[in-house]
Amino acid sequence: MSALPANTKDIRIGWIGTGVMGVSMCGHLMAAGHPATVFNRTRAKAQPLLDKGAHWAESPRAVAQASDVVFTIVGYPADVRRVYFETDGVLAGLKPGAIAVDMTTTSPSLAVEIYEAAKKQGAQALDAPVSGGDVGAKNAALSIMVGGEAEVFAAVKPLFERMGRIIMHQGAAGAGQHTKMCNQIVIAGSMIGVCESLLYATRAGLDPQAVLGAISKGAAGCWSLENLAPRILKGDFAPGFMIDHFVKDMGIALEESKRMGISLPGLALVEGLYAEAAREGHGKDGTQALFLALKKLSGL
Known part of the structure; x- marks a missing residue:
């Protein structure tokens, strides 16, 4: 079990x-x-946090040595x-009783490996991938999917609540990553639908903004339509979540679906695109x- 300070605000x-x-x-x-x-x-990317009073460490090991919970x-x-x-x-710096929380989207088997390694040295680990992109991160509105021991999840939950609105324990180590795969499968399908819908609207001579107003609040409504379709119409393709990372997730x-003996042809199609x-x-x-690639395929 973890040995965090009794007062949550004292957690380093x-x-x-x-x-x-x-x-x-x-x-x-x-x-x-x-x-x-x-x-x-790249230290420069941490500068906004350093400016707010964060301490810089020269390695992940040094971070772990100075912390009760490492994200x-x-x-x-x-x-x-x-x-x-x-x-x-x-792991070289993680102290007995400390907790490591990996919020990267990665493979469930690696999450289990980290959990088992932490346990061997008297520490704990959770896998806690997130959904919500840059907007969710900025607004502390992420969905956080957590795998690991229930008692450890309960200890860290007050910290998760500072970053997200939906925080759910999904099961043992690796379960958070499996849940994130379910999330990415849904997003893959919704994103191709959003992009093809806008291409269709353009070819049909419609006002895409008016189309969005008509369909985003009905049965077609989804996060991607609400948050990413307006960016497409503005020509804003800056990353809230990069394509390279999404290809990795898919x-x-x-790979996991193949290991489990199931076929996901829709996901395979979108991954190829x-x-x-x-x-x-x-x-x-x-x-x-993805809209730009599909637009090129359509000759628009």
Whole structure:
């Protein structure tokens, strides 16, 4: 079991990964009064947190040594493995009773591996991927899907509540990542629907903004239609969540589905379209940039 301070506000947090989402998420915890120690591969990206009083650490290990709860949100499974398992990684500095929380979307098997490694040294780990993109991170409105021991989840939940509105324990280690795969499968389908709908509206000579007004509040309503379709119409393809990362997530889901013996042909189709968008140079754009790849395919 964890050994966190009895007073929640006395919990010292560590944060590794201060990208588009991480900088906002850590900022919410700091605003709640938690002392923070941070690390990022590019120090400049952590500067907004340093300006607010966060302490800089030279490695993930140093972050863990200074913290009661260490949060990580990096890019890819390989990044997660390095952050946790290398000589200067989180596990090398994680103290007995401390908790590591990986909020990266990564493979369920890696989440279990981190959990088991933490347990061996008297610490704990949760996998807690999120949904909501940059907007959800900025507004502390994320959905957080958590795998790990129920008692540890309960101990960390007050911290999660500073970052999200929907926080749910999904089961044992790895269950949070499996739930995130379910989330990404739904988003994959909804995003292709949003983009093709706007292409159809354009070709039909409709006013796309009026179309959105008509369909976004009905049965077609969804997060992507409400939040990303308006960005498409404005020509805003900046990443709330990058295509490269979404391709990674869909790859994990397809790999897991194959391991479980199920077929997801719709996901495979969308993954192929997104991979093409990445090859067209949109990998660092937001997921809404699928519209550009489909527009090109349609000759528009």
